[in-house]
Amino acid sequence: MLDKFKDSFREEAKELLGQLESTLLELEDTPTDAELLNAAFRAIHTVKGSAGMFGFDEIARFTHDLENVLDKARSGLVPISKDFIDLALRGRDHIRVLLSSGEDLSEDLRGMTDALMEECRRMAARADAALPRTPESAPAAASPGTGETPAMKEAGTPGASSAGERTYSIRFRPGPDIFRNGTRLLSLLAHLSELGEATLVPHVHDIPGLSEIDPERCYCSWEGFLTTRADKNAIRDVFIFVEGDSSLTIEEIEEARINDARTKRLGELLVQYQHVPPAEITQALSSQKRLGEILIEKGIISQDTLDATLAGQNHARKIQDKTSEAGGALASVRVASEKLDQMVDLVGELVTLQARLARTSLDLKDGSLAAISEQFERMISQLRDNTMSIRMLPIGSTFNKFRRVVRDLSTELGKEADLLTEGADTELDKTVIERLSDPLVHIIRNSLDHGIEPPEEREAAGKPRKGTILLRALHSGAYVLITVKDDGAGLNAEAIRAKAMERGIIAPGQELTEAELNQLIFHPGFSTAKKVTKVSGRGVGMDVVKREIDSLGGTVMISTERGRGTEMTLKIPLTLAIIEGLLVAVGGEYYVVPLASVDGCIEIPEEDLRKVGERRIIPYRGDLLPFVDLRSYFEVPGNVPEIAQIVIANAQDFRLGFVVDNVIGDYQTVIKPLGRMYKDVSGLSGATILGDGTVALILDVNRLAQAVQADSQRKVQAS
Amino acid sequence: MAKDPVPSEIAPSGKLFIDTASDLHRALTKAFSKKGPIVFRWDGVEDVDVPLIQLLYAARKEARRTGREFRFTGVVKDRVANRLNTAGFVSVLPLSGEELESNLVGY
Numbered sequence: 001m002l003d004k005f006k007d008s009f010r011e012e013a014k015e016l017l018g019q020l021e022s023t024l025l026e027l028e029d030t031p032t033d034a035e036l037l038n039a040a041f042r043a044i045h046t047v048k049g050s051a052g053m054f055g056f057d058e059i060a061r062f063t064h065d066l067e068n069v070l071d072k073a074r075s076g077l078v079p080i081s082k083d084f085i086d087l088a089l090r091g092r093d094h095i096r097v098l099l100s101s102g103e104d105l106s107e108d109l110r111g112m113t114d115a116l117m118e119e120c121r122r123m124a125a126r127a128d129a130a131l132p133r134t135p136e137s138a139p140a141a142a143s144p145g146t147g148e149t150p151a152m153k154e155a156g157t158p159g160a161s162s163a164g165e166r167t168y169s170i171r172f173r174p175g176p177d178i179f180r181n182g183t184r185l186l187s188l189l190a191h192l193s194e195l196g197e198a199t200l201v202p203h204v205h206d207i208p209g210l211s212e213i214d215p216e217r218c219y220c221s222w223e224g225f226l227t228t229r230a231d232k233n234a235i236r237d238v239f240i241f242v243e244g245d246s247s248l249t250i251e252e253i254e255e256a257r258i259n260d261a262r263t264k265r266l267g268e269l270l271v272q273y274q275h276v277p278p279a280e281i282t283q284a285l286s287s288q289k290r291l292g293e294i295l296i297e298k299g300i301i302s303q304d305t306l307d308a309t310l311a312g313q314n315h316a317r318k319i320q321d322k323t324s325e326a327g328g329a330l331a332s333v334r335v336a337s338e339k340l341d342q343m344v345d346l347v348g349e350l351v352t353l354q355a356r357l358a359r360t361s362l363d364l365k366d367g368s369l370a371a372i373s374e375q376f377e378r379m380i381s382q383l384r385d386n387t388m389s390i391r392m393l394p395i396g397s398t399f400n401k402f403r404r405v406v407r408d409l410s411t412e413l414g415k416e417a418d419l420l421t422e423g424a425d426t427e428l429d430k431t432v433i434e435r436l437s438d439p440l441v442h443i444i445r446n447s448l449d450h451g452i453e454p455p456e457e458r459e460a461a462g463k464p465r466k467g468t469i470l471l472r473a474l475h476s477g478a479y480v481l482i483t484v485k486d487d488g489a490g491l492n493a494e495a496i497r498a499k500a501m502e503r504g505i506i507a508p509g510q511e512l513t514e515a516e517l518n519q520l521i522f523h524p525g526f527s528t529a530k531k532v533t534k535v536s537g538r539g540v541g542m543d544v545v546k547r548e549i550d551s552l553g554g555t556v557m558i559s560t561e562r563g564r565g566t567e568m569t570l571k572i573p574l575t576l577a578i579i580e581g582l583l584v585a586v587g588g589e590y591y592v593v594p595l596a597s598v599d600g601c602i603e604i605p606e607e608d609l610r611k612v613g614e615r616r617i618i619p620y621r622g623d624l625l626p627f628v629d630l631r632s633y634f635e636v637p638g639n640v641p642e643i644a645q646i647v648i649a650n651a652q653d654f655r656l657g658f659v660v661d662n663v664i665g666d667y668q669t670v671i672k673p674l675g676r677m678y679k680d681v682s683g684l685s686g687a688t689i690l691g692d693g694t695v696a697l698i699l700d701v702n703r704l705a706q707a708v709q710a711d712s713q714r715k716v717q718a719s
Numbered sequence: 720m721a722k723d724p725v726p727s728e729i730a731p732s733g734k735l736f737i738d739t740a741s742d743l744h745r746a747l748t749k750a751f752s753k754k755g756p757i758v759f760r761w762d763g764v765e766d767v768d769v770p771l772i773q774l775l776y777a778a779r780k781e782a783r784r785t786g787r788e789f790r791f792t793g794v795v796k797d798r799v800a801n802r803l804n805t806a807g808f809v810s811v812l813p814l815s816g817e818e819l820e821s822n823l824v825g826y
Contacts, residue, residue, distance in 0.1 A: 179737040185769045189806045200807035210781035215740035
């Protein structure tokens with residue numbers, strides 16, 4: 001059970017550290033934004049508190065010093081400098097490493113913790129030494145009872161988060177002589193309410209009339225509720241100086257009882273707490289008066305009981321409202337991503353099963369079964385869309401990582417650059433986002449290393465000292481376009497050509513279009529960098545980028561202008577799990593063309609197709625398009641039908657046709673990976689299982705288009 | 720026609736903690752010994768503690784018992800309003816004595 005909590009802590013801490021990184025990077029840009037600094041402090045404070053609670057002692061030990069530096073920054077003692085942000089970021093990274101490490105930490109890791117703690121202490125000490133010690137700048141005193149500084153309290157109030165909070169019922173009857181020792185009860189109660197969300201009810205009925213009252217004697221008592229992260233001892237500590245003469249009861253309330261107080265009516269609660277028999281409630285409710293009034297009039301309950309019950313109700317509702325306001329925590333549920341993957345797999349199986357049901361109903365010619373199958377199909381379609389939408393994440397979740405790359409790398413290279421982002425809300429399947437991360441890091445590193453010039457060089461060229469890298473994401477049909485654009489030097493076409501000839505990638509004098517020339521940078525081992533740095537220049541990276549994007553079913557386009565910059569656009573499918581496809585047949589084989597690529601379908605007599613012969617060009621809407629005869633491409637045996645069907649599809653740079661025997665219709669395609677046996681088969685991106693159990697192969701439209709292009713180039717060269 | 724008696728006004732100032740409780744008790748008792756309404760003015764009250772609040776509840780009881788008018792008036796300072804709210808004596812932050820009077824729990 002404890003492991004489960006530990007895992008949950010790790011997950012939440014990693015999320016917090018992700019937010020912390022982006023907060024710190026924003027803070028570096030706007031160092032006067034106190035809210036950002038507070039947010040960074042709260043994140044570290046939360047990690048520290050929870051780490052101690054779950055036995056991550058090394059993290060708790062380390063974050064204490066880091067938190068101290070952040071707290072001093074909040075007090076204005078530590079300036080928000082580059083050094084401060086550096087230290088905070090390295091501290092954040094170290095906590096991540098500690099989180100991922102097992103229970104037995106290596107000596108090296110402990111050494112790193114000590115070294116970083118020492119840096120934190122030095123920074124804190126420098127801050128203390130630099131400023132005169134005034135009451136305002138002195139560290140805030142810890143509050144009695146909690147041992148927390150006011151700053152810590154702020155970080156731990158329920159408003160910040162509802163995680164780890166408990167609700168206590170508190171009954172406090174001060175001793176009659178409590179005022180005589182100078183105690184101010186309202187201050188004490190104010191202190192209590194600083195621990196969390198408090199609802200207190202004073203009982204005043206014991207106060208006598210003016211002629212009987214002893215003005216220095218206490219007649220009041222309190223009953224109430226406190227929802228807090230503080231434990232029972234911390235609450236008791238509030239009363240530490242008055243407890244001897246007073247009566248104090250603190251009891252933790254079960255979650256179920258709080259829920260009851262929130263949702264049940266007064267009568268139900270009074271019965272449940274056994275204050276009133278059910279029959280009395282029924283009788284009281286039959287009159288027109290308010291229930292509480294009647295029960296008090298009849299002497300069934302006291303005013304105190306009524307007040308306390310109502311206070312409990314109010315408190316539970318107040319907490320509920322506060323939790324909802326604090327970010328709708330109850331409106332979302334945290335689910336392990338593996339469970340989500342399993343769900344997508346199951347939906348995939350359902351889609352396949354539904355296809356089988358549709359096929360069976362067709363074979364049996366059963367009208368009732370067909371109706372059920374159609375209804376089932378509609379529901380499965382909705383379920384599929386819902387499930388896929390759950391897996392969609394905003395790509396902005398990875399943008400922070402790139403901001404950090406730009407920051408660290410530009411420092412390392414002695415360059416100045418800003419990363420601007422657009423379209424962070426653009427959603428993509430989480431699997432795609434995960435696989436996009438590394439290629440994007442490569443592209444951004446290349447932009448910084450090869451694209452953005454050193455500041456002096458930029459100034460000499462009339463550019464601002466600081467370069468800009470724009471990372472933009474936007475939807476385009478079933479694809480997302482991700483652009484990395486820099487305002488650097490641009491690609492050097494001559495250098496690329498020379499290097500390609502030197503490496504034998506192109507023949508001397510070979511004519512290449514600009515697009516073809518640019519694509520050479522994706523060739524394995526290709527680099528025009530004059531020197532190899534640890535960042536880039538070895539030619540490893542861009543070919544990996546291309547391979548990864550290809551495997552995602554995407555494409556990479558480059559446009560560049562010498563001296564003005566380079567723009568690299570990745571066109572990525574929204575999802576890799578289930579797609580809409582167009583099912584076609586060739587001989588006894590089935591193929592799926594991704595529907596997002598399909599432009600249209602035409603028919604052409606086989607005789608006409610033969611006349612076209614080796615040219616392999618067909619007319620389509622005023623254009624002449626190349627085509628691929630899938631029968632011959634995949635060497636499918638069988639007779640050729642008299643009328644051929646051609647599916648027109650949009651590839652990366654142009655449209656092309658696929659000659660098939662039959663267009664069957666649209667098909668929800670659950671993508672299954674091809675086995676290792678098919679790894680060398682070009683033109684296929686996966687497979688799917690049809691309703692009758694037959695396997696259909698999914699066409700890789702871009703690869704097939706490239707094959708067509710290469711084929712036509714060969715023919716041109718041969719002629 | 721008989722004139723309405725002049726209201727007795729109690730207008731304490733400063734922080735009304737335990738050290739002022741006996742004086743206030745005396746002032747209230749004296750006011751109740753006279754004829755006419757009794758008015759408690761909040762303008763000068765900077766801070767309060769439970770002894771004052773108890774005295775006000777006691778005065779209210781006395782007024783009920785004797786059929787006298789006892790009411791609040793003036794501006795209630797934020798600090799006072801917050802104190803009363805935190806301790807549960809009022810569920811809203813009163814701005815005036817009149818508002819405080821109508822919101823005091825069990826008053």
